[in-house]
Each structure stands twice: as C-alpha cells, then as structure tokens.
Amino acid sequence: MRLTNLFAATAAFGALSMLAAPPALAQAAAQTPASVDVQNIFNTLLFLVGGFLVMWMAAGFTMLEAGLVRSKNVSMQCVKNIGLYSVAGIMYWLIGYNLMYSGVDGGFIGTPVPASFPDPGAATADPEANYAAASDWFFQMVFVATAASIVSGTLAERIKLWPFLIFTAVLTGIFYPITGAWQWGGGWLSEMGFSDFAGSTLVHSVGGWAALTGAIVLGARKGKYGPGGEVHVMPGSSIPLATLGTFILWLGWFGFNGGSQLAMGTVSDAADVARIFVNTNLAAAAGVVATIALTQIIYKKVDVTMALNGALAGLVSITAEPLAPSVPAALFIGAIGGTIVVFTVPLLDKLKIDDVVGAIPVHLLAGIWGTFIVPLTNNDASYVTQIVGIVAIGIFTLVASAVVWGILKAAMGIRVGDEEEALGLDKVEIGVEAYPEFGTGSQRI
C-alpha cells in the first residue's frame, strides 16, 4: 500500500489519472468468435512467431557479449553461445520439457521423459490445449536457451568451454525445468498465487542466480580488481555489436512477452498481445532514458553500455507483468529497472564480483524488481507471495548451481590458467582469432 502511494506520487507528473487503466470499451456482443480450429491456428502461429523472435535473442546475446568482451575472447563467446543454444534445445527435448510440464499437479517436478509430437498430418485441436504441441515446445525451448545465455555473459573471458557447456546441459535440462514446474508447470508456487507472466524470475533471475554463483566460484578476471580495491575497466571490443545485440534482444522481447499471452485466437487475446507490445516497448524506452539521464548527471558523460543495459533492464522489469500496467506504470517499472543498473553495476565491483557484461544487474536484480512489483498493477498478486516465489526460486537455483559449479571445479577445473587468460581464450581453446587482421590498439589489456 505504501509502495502504491509512493509510485502514484512518482508518476504524478501529470499522468496520475492514467495509472488506473482506462475503462474497457463496450464489448461488441454480437460478434462471432473465431471457430475452435481458427483459434488453434492463431494460437499456434503466436507460438511460432513469438518463438522465432525469442530464438533470435540467441543472436542478440551473442552480439552483446561479443561486443562487450575483449577481442581476444570473442571467438570463444561465439562458440559458447551457439553451443549453449544447441545444448539447451537438445536437453529440453530430452528431459526438460516434460520435467517442467508433464504431471506436476501442484507438486515440485514433472516426468523427465523426451517430448513427443503428433504425427505429420494429424489434427491437434484439443479444446483443452488449443494449439499445436510442437509449437508450444518450440516456444518454451527458446526460453530455456535465454536463461542459459545469461550465464554466458557474466562468466566470459576466463571460463573453459566444456564445463560451461556441461553446466548449460544441467541448467537447461534439470534446474530451469524444476523451478519452471513450480509455476508454469502448475506446481506449488502457482497454486499459492505467484505471478510471473513471462519470466522475470523464472527465466531471467534463474539465469542471473546461476551466473552469480558461477561468478563467485570462478573468481574475477586477472587484473580486474587491484590490490587496493581499485577497479580496472576492461573495455569491450565493439560497441556497435553490443548495440546490435541490444536491439536484437529488444525485438525478440516482443515475442518473449507477447507470446506469453499464450493465445491470440480471440479479439480479447489479440488486444492483450498488442497491449503487451506497447508496455514492453515503453518500459525499455524508459530504461534507456533513465540510464542516459542518470549517467549524464552522475558521470557528466552518457555511458553507452549503461544505456544498452538500461534498455534490457527495462525489458526484464516489465516481463513479470507486461499486460496489466497502464503506460505510466510501465514507464515507471522500466525506469526503475534502468536505475537499478546504474547503481548496482558499481556495487558488484565493490563486492569484487566480476560480471563481464552486467548480466546480474540486468537479469537478476531487475528481474527481482519486476517480479516484486507485480501487485502494484495486478490485483490478483500479493507482495508476500511474490517474495516467496523470488526467494524460493533464488535459493534453489543458488544451491543447485553452487553444487554443480563446485563439482565441475573439483572434477575438471572450470577456469583457464593465468597465462592462457592473458593470451586470450580464442588462441588457447578455439584456435581461431576473432579479428586476426586488426591491430592491437593502445588500450589492449
């Protein structure tokens, strides 16, 4: 309640009355609803279009990370990303999907068997689940790949390829599906009333917790933190590629959030998807404006990587509830997301947690924020339940990830040697330099 008032005050720049969503249009009752078959096709289409947009986010993460690491580690980042997307798909088919969705029934896990789909030419119009089974699998699979992508950025420039891919397999085949089962699979959290529309917590925070755990177990890059606590900036190799990655992610997010409506076979569902597009877009815009303004004020210069992460934090923030907010509320939620990035990136450095691309502020912290704030605009959610969900999923992912990172560290080592780190992972593990012809500039570290 206090928070609602605070928010209302913050938003009182002339748009106060709009916080309450506008009255619904009179429904045109005489309309003929689309037939079950037509609804099925529209729903399937939403999953396929939303799905290919989210698949495209794999390229977005790749470009973002390739742009934000130093040139000596760019090829490795490319391999990791195309590798993790591939491993995620196979693992989510092999056990993840049914572990998450099959027979959870208010409990904790489903049944870890491979996913299967109807024969070619079979009609699949089941009024209970009125879409093609394969389209749903595809849509869910690209989400799990997104969670794994988050880990990749944080741990860049010092983690070995193979332990990273093994962790990816466990995360996408087991951990993500388990916490996913709790909510989207119809498990205990969903029965409790937890609300996470498109995955601020289920996808982004899960990836963020796994990344945080990995960063702690792995340690910072050599030279990142000086003995006196000073932080050495290690500038990324290509700002335009990082910017491209951000735009790709922004585009993909229309599929991420819009597709999470899960249906567009009715006028009302289609209108909701449209509304989600608007809120998603404007939350990101507010994240950008907040970071541009704040970095100008604080640092007297606009920090381009903050602006990019501001867009992403706005997107993560609105993901838990992209439908219910009015536009001013969406702007508020996104702007706070961007603000979180500006203030927590330096904080992580103080804690000597080396997050190469800023994924922990963007995905974990903005994800917590977005999940927590759902009850501000969605009356079916409660702050207590939101906190329960955030904490439960956080603890599970933290502990489970720590165990796996620990095992990998003990069993095969997860970090390259110091000399190899200095040389760059591309020369050591990949053997193909990313930019063999471009001179070593003065800032090469």
Added chain:
Amino acid sequence: MRLTNLFAATAAFGALSMLAAPPALAQAAAQTPASVDVQNIFNTLLFLVGGFLVMWMAAGFTMLEAGLVRSKNVSMQCVKNIGLYSVAGIMYWLIGYNLMYSGVDGGFIGTPVPASFPDPGAATADPEANYAAASDWFFQMVFVATAASIVSGTLAERIKLWPFLIFTAVLTGIFYPITGAWQWGGGWLSEMGFSDFAGSTLVHSVGGWAALTGAIVLGARKGKYGPGGEVHVMPGSSIPLATLGTFILWLGWFGFNGGSQLAMGTVSDAADVARIFVNTNLAAAAGVVATIALTQIIYKKVDVTMALNGALAGLVSITAEPLAPSVPAALFIGAIGGTIVVFTVPLLDKLKIDDVVGAIPVHLLAGIWGTFIVPLTNNDASYVTQIVGIVAIGIFTLVASAVVWGILKAAMGIRVGDEEEALGLDKVEIGVEAYPEFGTGSQRI
C-alpha cells in the same frame, strides 16, 4: 500526361504492355468472408508483425550509421539511435498519437493528450476500426521513430547529444504528428486528395527536411570541404555494418509498406499486402542495379555505399504507392530513386551541405520523387495535389525545424568544439570508445 508518356517510353524495353496491371482474376463469389472477429485478429496481427519489422529498422539505421561514420564517433551514433527510438516512443505516447489522429476532422491538428488503450481482457472489435487500439499505436509509433532516425545520420560526427535528443522530442511529439494529421489523421490534405500510402513524404521527407535544416544550421564537419571547394572523402569505419543496416531496413520495409495496407482480414486485403511485398522488394532491387550500373559507368568502379543507398532510395520511392504499380512500373520508380542518389550526393557536396550518410538524397529527394509519381499508377491521385502536399509539408517542416534548431543553437549550442570534433564524440561526450583495441589505420582522419 507528358510524364506518363515519357515513362511508357522508358519502360518500353519489352514490358510495355505490363504497365497496365493485369486483368483481375474472376472473383470467387461463393466464398464466406472471415467473421468480424477473425478480421480483427488478422488486422491486429498485421499491425504487430508489421510493427516489429519497422521497430527493427531502428537497428538498421543504427548499423548503417555506425558503419558510415568514422570509428571515433561510433559509440555516439549508437547512443543517439537507441536514445531517439526511446524518446520517440515516449513522446508519441504522451502527445503525438492523439495530436495526429484524434479529432482532426479535416483540419490541421488533433488533441495532444496521452494515448490510452482498453483494459486487459477487453474485446475491442469495433466494426469502424476493427483492430486492437494498442496494435495501431505500436505500428504508428515505429513510423515516427523512423523519421527521427533519418535526422541522426545526416548530422552525425559533430552534433551534441542533448540538443539532438531535444529536437527528436519535438519532432516526434509535435512536428511529425502535425503534418501526419493533415493526411493520415484525416486533415485538410487528405480531404484534398493527397496520396501517400506508407509515407514517402509523411515519414521520409519529413525526416529529410528536418535533417536538411539541421545540416545547414549546424554546418559541415571540419575538413570536409577545402578552401578551394574540394571535397574530402571521410570513409566510414565499417562497410559490413552499413550493409547489414541496409538489409535490416530492407527487411523492415516489408512491414513498413505491407503493414500500411492497415488490414489483412479479407482475401483481397491479404493479396494486396502480398502485392506490396513484391513491389517493395523489386523497387529496391532496381535501385541497387541502377546504382551499381551507374557508378560503374561514371566512376569505373562500383561504389558500395551508393549501392546500399540505391536500395534505400528504391524503397523510399515506392513507399508513397507500393500497391498500384505493376512490376515494371515499380522497377522504374525504384531505378529512378537509385539514379537520384547517384546524381544528388555530389550535388549536395557542391552546396557544401554535409550529409554524413546520404540521408537527404535517399529520404528527402527519393521521397519527393516517389510522392510526385503516384499519379502515374494511381488514378485517384493528381500531380497538382501531390505537389501541394510535398510543398506544404516541406515548408512546414523546414520552418518549424529551423526555428527549433535556431533556439537550440542559441540556448545551449548544438555543435561540439573543434578540438572535440577532432578527438571524436566518443571520447568527449560518451567516454566509451567503440573499438578500443583496433589500431588507427592509415586513413584515419
């Protein structure tokens, strides 16, 4: 009439008879039209898919501009583009959309209040406007961002960030919506019979006029024009990124022009969208072929930046009327667009108007050409009315932009100092270099 004959002669390379569109297929009268609800969903879907494609053009402009500026100004160009897209969205929500569309009624402006959308879960099937309100807003918003993107490229490498963003706010919140109201909002120009299907004038020329005014007020980059009138080429930093940007824009243009059909809930509307795809694609192809051939003939080498701008000029040219032309007419319109680029890029240099990326030829001049030539293929348009529209919108945007640029220049300065320009905007205003590790090549200027 004379022009029609000229065109017919030009096109008489064996395809003359195809200029008249082919006879319509016999209509299958027994078909059942889609229900109002299904039409609504299709229309909403067209806006959403078209909209995300046009949103993606923001990335295209970013890449095009990042590739065509020198490396010392690339980070700035990235910030400007993600910033302008964000500002455009917020301003167009805050006042632009209703200023453009609400209650114009044959007049000059609408009502500048924030846009609002139906509640979640509300059906929005209004037979008068059979689509989701939020999907229309989204589609229109990405258009206004496109107009602002055009300005960004022309003024690159010397304009300060903040005056640019302030101008963007005014352009997208006020100027673009006003001239938009005249036509698409149902204002005086539309009542007069002006025809601009997807915005050769309303979007591209508006952006182009604002860019031209800015370029004049701002002045050329230091060293661009020598004392004896010689032009110094300042080559862009990355041709592949510029090429990527062009392909992104080309892809986005299917949404831009195809979505401007505004409906695909009937067989006829869907077929028109398909026809628009074909004409849009082939006009761009003709622009490419024209510029490749002409630069080979004139300069004995094929100029890659001309080829890219040729594609874009072909796209801008067909945007005023992508539906009515037969394929040969679309090829002709696009080829002339490309030809305009080849001949006017040097002309601007003679006038010492420094347009970094060639946006004025591509968006302003090809936009004028495309708008003017509509009556060749669309019998509902007249050359006189087209000229009235081109001139009225041109004068308004020129004068209004000049006033704002002048105020910004007087109030806060719009241009960085000479030393800062030499150092590059990335170091001075952004603090993050785009490519910190890549050596300074011999051609660095």
Added chain:
Amino acid sequence: MRLTNLFAATAAFGALSMLAAPPALAQAAAQTPASVDVQNIFNTLLFLVGGFLVMWMAAGFTMLEAGLVRSKNVSMQCVKNIGLYSVAGIMYWLIGYNLMYSGVDGGFIGTPVPASFPDPGAATADPEANYAAASDWFFQMVFVATAASIVSGTLAERIKLWPFLIFTAVLTGIFYPITGAWQWGGGWLSEMGFSDFAGSTLVHSVGGWAALTGAIVLGARKGKYGPGGEVHVMPGSSIPLATLGTFILWLGWFGFNGGSQLAMGTVSDAADVARIFVNTNLAAAAGVVATIALTQIIYKKVDVTMALNGALAGLVSITAEPLAPSVPAALFIGAIGGTIVVFTVPLLDKLKIDDVVGAIPVHLLAGIWGTFIVPLTNNDASYVTQIVGIVAIGIFTLVASAVVWGILKAAMGIRVGDEEEALGLDKVEIGVEAYPEFGTGSQRI
C-alpha cells in the same frame, strides 16, 4: 533397408522407440474447419512471413561471407550479395518464375514469360491454389536468391564482380528454374516420385554445384596451396560477423522449411509447420554439437568456423524432409550433416578446390545427404528415385554452369589479376575499403 538398420543402431542411445513417430492424437472430429477465405489468408500469411524470413537470409549470407573473407575483400562481398539478391529478384520475375511453374505438366520446362499478379483490390481465392499469387512469387523468389548466395561465398576473394552478376542472372533466371520445374513445377522428377520438401537439392545442391564448377574454372586463391601441397589458412576477418550470419540463416530457415509446408489454414497444416520448426531447430543443434565434439577430439581445439558450418549443414540436411522425421531422426540427420563438414573441408583442400567459406560441404554435400536419406523417414520416397534426382540435377547444373563459366572466362575473364588479388578486390574493383581505419594485423595475408 540396411541403412535403416544402421541408423536404428546409431540412434539406440535410449531413444530407439521414438524413431517411429508417436501415435497421432485422436482427431477432434467435431471441429469446424476454417472457411476457404480464412484459409487463404493464413496461407498467404505463411508465404509472407516465411518469405521475409528467407529474404533475411540474404543478410545472413552477407555477414557470413563478410566475416570469413579477409578484410581487403569485404566491401566486394557486400556488393556481390546485395547485387545478387537484386538480380535474382528481377530475373525471377522476368522469366524464372513462369519458366519454373507455368505449364510444365510432367515435362522439363515451363513458359519463360514475366510473372503477373492480380489487380489491387481483387480477391484471389481460387480453391485450387488458395493463396495470393504475389505471396507465392515472393516466397519462391527468395529461394532462388538463396541458391545464388551459395555461389558467392565459394568464389570470394578472386572473382570479378560483373561476370559473377551475369552468372547470377543466368542461374536465377534459367538454370535454377529449369531444375526447379522438374520437381516443384510438376515436371518429370516429381512424377517419378522424387522427394525434396524444401530444397536440399533444388536450392542448396544447385547452388553448391554451381559453386563447385565455378571454383574449378576459377582456380584457387594465390598462395592458398603451396607447391608441396601444403594448405595455407587464410583466416576470416571477423568471427562475430560470421556468427551473426549463421544465426540469421538459422532464423531464416524457419521460414525456409516452415513456409515450404505451403499452407497453414488447417489445424493439421499449422501443426505440421510447428513440427517442421522443431525438427529444423534440432537438426541444426545436432550439427553444432557434432562439429564441436569432433573438432575437439580431432584437433584438440573447438573450431568456431566448423561449429558455424555445422549448424548450417544440419539445416541443409533436414531441408529435404523436415516434417516426417521424429526428433531422434532429425538429430541424427543433422549430426551427420555436421560430421560431413568436419571431414570434407580438409578433403576439398586436398583436391585444391578453394571454397572460401565452406559452402560446398555445407550446401552441396549435406544437401546430397539430406536428399538421399529422405526414405529413412518418409515411406513415400525411395532411395533409387532420390539418387536419380540428385544425379540428374547435379549433372544438369554442373554442365550448364561449366558452359556459362567457360563462356564468361573466354569472353571477359572471370578472375582479377594477381596484383589486384594481392591488393584486394575492395581497392581494385570497389574503391571503398571495408575497414579503412583498422590497422593491418600481423596475420594479414
């Protein structure tokens, strides 16, 4: 039969029973099928969305090739790709489309007249071909551009621009449409029962054969093969751009294969499109995993370009039959595709066939594999007929391409001079360097 057993054995890692596709869901017989009009709109929409995704593959090839050639030839590669896409579109309109589809009737060619489309506003619901004519043209056109793109990569770094564009015109206007007519146009191969769902042979192998012929006629790059048979690696200039290109192609492939269902107006068709998405995605994933694992084992390092080509080979392999395979079969087909790349890239070097980007293994050899293996999962196909189709199309394209390459070589020369090759095509033929500011690194060749 033997092969089926072999495959079953290979796949017997626990998923054997899934090779037989799961039993079809009980069909909900009470559903109302979508009306003819609604089906028409869905079908048209599939062509348009699938088409713009495949159009986007033109950008993917451009980025892949721009990343895999040396920086001195990048601008040329950009011109070639935007040029070939443009030429392909115009030629396929001018004669290709009707040569391929109009009046083939079990024979060898159709009627080479320009394509035409219904008037604006005309309904086009013909129950025989229930989609907009222009949408079909658009979808088919982007396929022919794909075939031409394949040639571009193989012949990079030494072929002149103009003979390449002339060859593209012949390939896209005449050769591709002729072999296309044999199968998709309803010609003799289709009557014989040849099966190539989305074009492993008709698109990818055709491009591959044309590329192979060109590579032989053109010869290897200077210095690629030493006098003692040693192979000199000429590393590409930008691995992140090559990776971006691969992701673009992967994304576009959902349109390529999914759209080739040619209909989504029924629940069954929509479910098939969804199934195609899943198989397409997982075949690519398997290609990646296979190449990562194999290069680690063989070379002790993971080769990033192999991983990228592994994804593409997986995609090409599943293209001949993306619908019928169960998931394990799709994984198997894709993994073998990736394996083919790992083993045939060195083989081509032994034969001194200089394929700059690896297009021959990826498109030709994986295309043959994918086409050959169709009968494993599709009972309507036979191995004998598959071989007949592969060989017939191969011989035609080889001979026809060789004739045209030979004529071009004799008439105008197809290769730049040695000195020009050393300088780079960008300086010699384009006049615009791709990266004018980036220093010449130590590995510049």
